[in-house]
Amino acid sequence: MLPFNLAGYYKRKYRGQLESAGWFLLTNLDSLKDAIKVFKLRSGVEAMFKNCKTGGYNLESTYANGKRLIALILLIAIAYTCAILVGRNSRNMGLQKYIGRLQELKRSSALYHFLKS
Secondary structure (H helix, E strand, C coil): CCCCEEEEECCCEECCEECCCCEEEEECCCCHHHHHHHHHHHHHHHHHHHHHHCCCCCHHHHCCCHHHHHHHHHHHHHHHHHHHHHHHHHHHCCCHHHCCCCCCCCHHHHHHHHHHC
């Protein structure tokens, strides 16, 4: 069995609100700082995949394949890159607290029923 470390991290406030729970990470990294950095990067990648699949771009509901799928992925990559750059610029300007993701309830199912009818 390889050696491992258990890293615990609790950020008391995030964007002005108290966090209800901390992180417990099982890692082979030696430093807590490195474990947290890697976990944050991984969380960002998972958020990107969610955005592409079901969280906004809805790539899965297109049922595209072949050239159409490649074109859609390219367009999503361009749009996502633009969104990231605009978000960084907004954060640098101090506007982050005024910007957030829109909450659309049952968007996927409503779109599905609209397209089906």
